[in-house]
Amino acid sequence: MLKWLDERTGWSSALVRLGQTPVPGGARWSYVFGSALALTFLVQAVTGLLLANFYAPSSTTAWASVAYLQREVTLGWLIRGLHSSGASMMVVLVALHLLQVVVWGAYRAPREVNWWLGLVLMALVFAFALTGYLLPWDQKGFWATQVATSLLGETPLVGDWLRRVIQGGGDYGNLTLTHFYALHTILLPGTLTVFVVVHVRLMRRHGVTPLRASGDSQPFWPHQALRDVTAMAIVVAIMFFSVLRTHGAPLEAPADPSSAYDARPEWYFVPLFQLLKYFPGRLESIGALGVPSLIGAVLFALPRFSRRAAAAVVLTILGGAAGLSLLAHRDDARNEGYRRGRARADADAKRALELAALGVPPAGGTAVFDNDPERRVRQSFETRCAGCHVLDGVGEERAPLLTGWSSRAWLTDFLKQPDAAKYFGKTKKLHGMKPVKPVGDELNALVEWIFAQGGGDVDAALVARGETIWTRESCDDCHSADGKSEGVSGAPNLAGRGTLAWIEGLIRDGGGPLYFSDHNEMPRFGADKLSDEDVAALARLIAAGRTPK
Amino acid sequence: MTRRRLLGALVGAVATAIGVALAVPAMAFLSYPARRRTVYGGGEPIDVASLASLPDGKPVRIVVTAPERRDAWTRFTHVTLGGCWLVRDGGDVRALSTVCPHAGCAVDWDAPTGAFVCPCHDSRFSTTGERLSGPSPRPMDALAVELHGGRVRVAWQRFKTASVKKEPV
Structure with a gap:
C-alpha cells in the first residue's frame, strides 16, 4: 500500500530529501526553536479545533459554553488549559527564537526577507492571543479587550472606523464575539499558515546560520531531528505540567458591563499595560501606539545593524518588557484595593462556576447568578415584599421592619412602641396594640416567652416567668396562643410565631384567622404569585433575622 | 543496529x-x-389537557411543553418537546407520538378516511396507531399516559426511526 502510494506521490523520496538537508556546522540545540514553535502552533490548531466543537460564540452562550466544557466535558479543563498554555508558550518561543536569530546573525543579508516574515509572524502570534482571550466572555477577557480596542480606536485617521469594524459596532455584543471568533479561527490561522510556509521555504533556501564558521555539516536526519523532537517533547511536557499544576486556564465570572472590575491583561501584554501608566491623558496614544510602532520600526531596520548592536537592541526591548512587568507586579502587590478586588473576582468566578452546574438560563452570562438561592430569594423579596417592608436596608417603610425580625432585640423594641413607623405605625387598621408596661427583667422575660413560640435555644426559667407576665398583663385578652383561636381586632395567634411554617402561612394568607384576619392589609401570595420553593426561601430569609449572627 | x-x-x-x-x-x-446525555429533562409525565376537553374517539393534536429542559449548558424553561395525538376512548386516553416511525415526518389526521396519515411517504395508521399501509416499519409510537384528577399527563419521548423495534433515542 505504501509502495503503491509512493509510486504515485513520491512521499518517501521527499522525506529522504528532507532528511538529507545539510545542517551547516552540524546539529545544534540552538536550531530547535523553529521546530518547537511549529509544534506549538500545531497543538494550538488541534486544541482549538477540539474547543470549537463545544464553544458557541454569542454574548449569551460564550461564557456558558466555556464553563460547560471546563466543568462537564471529559478533560475539557485539560484541552482548554493546553490551548491557553500553548499561547503563552508561543510567545516565549517567539522571544527565544528572535533572540537566537539575532545572536546568530540570521537576520542579516541574504535573510532579510525571512527576518521580516518572522516579525509578521510574531505580530500574528500577539493578534492570536489578543483575539483569543476575549472569547470566553468572562470578566478578564471582556475588560482587558475593552482596553485594547479603545487603544486601537486612537489610531490616527482610521482608528474609530477600524475599532467599529473589528468589534462589530460601537458596543461589545454578539458581533464582537463572531468577529473575534472569525479572526481567531479562520483569518489568523490561514494567514499564519501562509507566512509559516514561506518562512520555512526561505529558511530551507538559505539554510540555518551557524554561530561560527565551521566546515563540517551533518544531514538533518537523525542528529538534528533528535534534538528537534526532544525540544518538542520538552515543550509539550512543560505545557502539560503547567496545566496539571493549575488545573487548567482560569475562567472568571461572566462578563458584567455594570461591574467595577480592575482589568489586567495576560502576562505578555502587561509591559504595554504598565507603559500606559507613564503616558497619561492625551499622551496615551504615544504609549499605546507610538512605542510599539517605534519598536516595530527598529526591528524592521535591524538587518542594517551589526550583530552586537542588534543583540543590544533586542536585549533592551526584552529587558524593558521584563522590567515593566516587574513594576506592574510590584504596583499590584502594593495596591490594597486591587488585591481586595482580585479576591472578590476570584470568589465570584468560583460561585459562577458552581452555579453553572445547574444550567445557565437562556439570558446567559450573569443570569447564571439567578441560580443562586440567596440571590433568587432577595429578588423575590424585592419584587414582592420591598414595596412595604424593609430588610437589610432595602424596601419601603409601610409595614413592620423585617431586619432582625422577631429577634429578642426586635421584640423588645417592638413591645415598647408597636405603633412606631417602623412597625405598624403606617398601616391603616393595625393600631390596636399599646406599648407593654413591664420593663427590665420582666420585659426580657415576656420577650423570651414570645421568642420561644418560634423555637430555638431559650432560657426555660425566663420563658416560664414570661408566661406568667403574659397572663398578668392580659395580653391574652387580644392574642391567643393555642394555635386554634382567632384573636381580637386582628391580633395574631402567637402559637408557633416565628417558625418557618407560621411565616409561610402568613405569606400565603395574612388574612387567615390565626393571623390578622379581617384587619389584614398584606396581599395574599398564592401559588400563582410565589411557588412553594419561593415562599419557603422567603420564610427562611425572614426567620434568619431571629438569630442574628 | x-x-x-x-x-x-x-x-x-x-x-x-x-x-x-x-x-x-x-x-x-x-x-x-x-x-453522556447532552439534552435531557422533560421526560416526566406533563399535564397537557383536561379529560373533559377531549371528544370521544376523535383525535386531538396536543403540543407537549416541558417546564424545564437542559440542552448542554443552557437550562430552558417552557420548552416545546413535540406533539402527540390524544385519542379518548370513554374514560381512557391513548397518546400517540406525531413522529412517524418511518422517517420522522409529522403524522397528520385525515378526518374523511378516519385514519392517521404520514404526508411524506403515505404510511397510514388506525386510531389505535396500528399500521394499515405504507412503508412504516412499526405502528405509531404510543406514549405513556397518566390520568390524575381529571387531567391528562403525557410522558413525551422520541424513538429511533426506521426500525422495527421501538427504542428510545
Missing part, C-alpha cells in the same frame, strides 16, 4: 510519545457526547 538507526528509532519513539500524549485526551474530549 547502527548508531544512525538507533537515533532514528529514538526520534520515532519520542514523536510517537508526543502524539499519544496529545491524542488520548483529545479522543476522550471529543467522544464525550457519545457517552
Whole structure:
C-alpha cells in the first residue's frame, strides 16, 4: 500500500530529501526553536479545533459554553488549559527564537526577507492571543479587550472606523464575539499558515546560520531531528505540567458591563499595560501606539545593524518588557484595593462556576447568578415584599421592619412602641396594640416567652416567668396562643410565631384567622404569585433575622 | 543496529510519545457526547389537557411543553418537546407520538378516511396507531399516559426511526 502510494506521490523520496538537508556546522540545540514553535502552533490548531466543537460564540452562550466544557466535558479543563498554555508558550518561543536569530546573525543579508516574515509572524502570534482571550466572555477577557480596542480606536485617521469594524459596532455584543471568533479561527490561522510556509521555504533556501564558521555539516536526519523532537517533547511536557499544576486556564465570572472590575491583561501584554501608566491623558496614544510602532520600526531596520548592536537592541526591548512587568507586579502587590478586588473576582468566578452546574438560563452570562438561592430569594423579596417592608436596608417603610425580625432585640423594641413607623405605625387598621408596661427583667422575660413560640435555644426559667407576665398583663385578652383561636381586632395567634411554617402561612394568607384576619392589609401570595420553593426561601430569609449572627 | 538507526528509532519513539500524549485526551474530549446525555429533562409525565376537553374517539393534536429542559449548558424553561395525538376512548386516553416511525415526518389526521396519515411517504395508521399501509416499519409510537384528577399527563419521548423495534433515542 505504501509502495503503491509512493509510486504515485513520491512521499518517501521527499522525506529522504528532507532528511538529507545539510545542517551547516552540524546539529545544534540552538536550531530547535523553529521546530518547537511549529509544534506549538500545531497543538494550538488541534486544541482549538477540539474547543470549537463545544464553544458557541454569542454574548449569551460564550461564557456558558466555556464553563460547560471546563466543568462537564471529559478533560475539557485539560484541552482548554493546553490551548491557553500553548499561547503563552508561543510567545516565549517567539522571544527565544528572535533572540537566537539575532545572536546568530540570521537576520542579516541574504535573510532579510525571512527576518521580516518572522516579525509578521510574531505580530500574528500577539493578534492570536489578543483575539483569543476575549472569547470566553468572562470578566478578564471582556475588560482587558475593552482596553485594547479603545487603544486601537486612537489610531490616527482610521482608528474609530477600524475599532467599529473589528468589534462589530460601537458596543461589545454578539458581533464582537463572531468577529473575534472569525479572526481567531479562520483569518489568523490561514494567514499564519501562509507566512509559516514561506518562512520555512526561505529558511530551507538559505539554510540555518551557524554561530561560527565551521566546515563540517551533518544531514538533518537523525542528529538534528533528535534534538528537534526532544525540544518538542520538552515543550509539550512543560505545557502539560503547567496545566496539571493549575488545573487548567482560569475562567472568571461572566462578563458584567455594570461591574467595577480592575482589568489586567495576560502576562505578555502587561509591559504595554504598565507603559500606559507613564503616558497619561492625551499622551496615551504615544504609549499605546507610538512605542510599539517605534519598536516595530527598529526591528524592521535591524538587518542594517551589526550583530552586537542588534543583540543590544533586542536585549533592551526584552529587558524593558521584563522590567515593566516587574513594576506592574510590584504596583499590584502594593495596591490594597486591587488585591481586595482580585479576591472578590476570584470568589465570584468560583460561585459562577458552581452555579453553572445547574444550567445557565437562556439570558446567559450573569443570569447564571439567578441560580443562586440567596440571590433568587432577595429578588423575590424585592419584587414582592420591598414595596412595604424593609430588610437589610432595602424596601419601603409601610409595614413592620423585617431586619432582625422577631429577634429578642426586635421584640423588645417592638413591645415598647408597636405603633412606631417602623412597625405598624403606617398601616391603616393595625393600631390596636399599646406599648407593654413591664420593663427590665420582666420585659426580657415576656420577650423570651414570645421568642420561644418560634423555637430555638431559650432560657426555660425566663420563658416560664414570661408566661406568667403574659397572663398578668392580659395580653391574652387580644392574642391567643393555642394555635386554634382567632384573636381580637386582628391580633395574631402567637402559637408557633416565628417558625418557618407560621411565616409561610402568613405569606400565603395574612388574612387567615390565626393571623390578622379581617384587619389584614398584606396581599395574599398564592401559588400563582410565589411557588412553594419561593415562599419557603422567603420564610427562611425572614426567620434568619431571629438569630442574628 | 547502527548508531544512525538507533537515533532514528529514538526520534520515532519520542514523536510517537508526543502524539499519544496529545491524542488520548483529545479522543476522550471529543467522544464525550457519545457517552453522556447532552439534552435531557422533560421526560416526566406533563399535564397537557383536561379529560373533559377531549371528544370521544376523535383525535386531538396536543403540543407537549416541558417546564424545564437542559440542552448542554443552557437550562430552558417552557420548552416545546413535540406533539402527540390524544385519542379518548370513554374514560381512557391513548397518546400517540406525531413522529412517524418511518422517517420522522409529522403524522397528520385525515378526518374523511378516519385514519392517521404520514404526508411524506403515505404510511397510514388506525386510531389505535396500528399500521394499515405504507412503508412504516412499526405502528405509531404510543406514549405513556397518566390520568390524575381529571387531567391528562403525557410522558413525551422520541424513538429511533426506521426500525422495527421501538427504542428510545
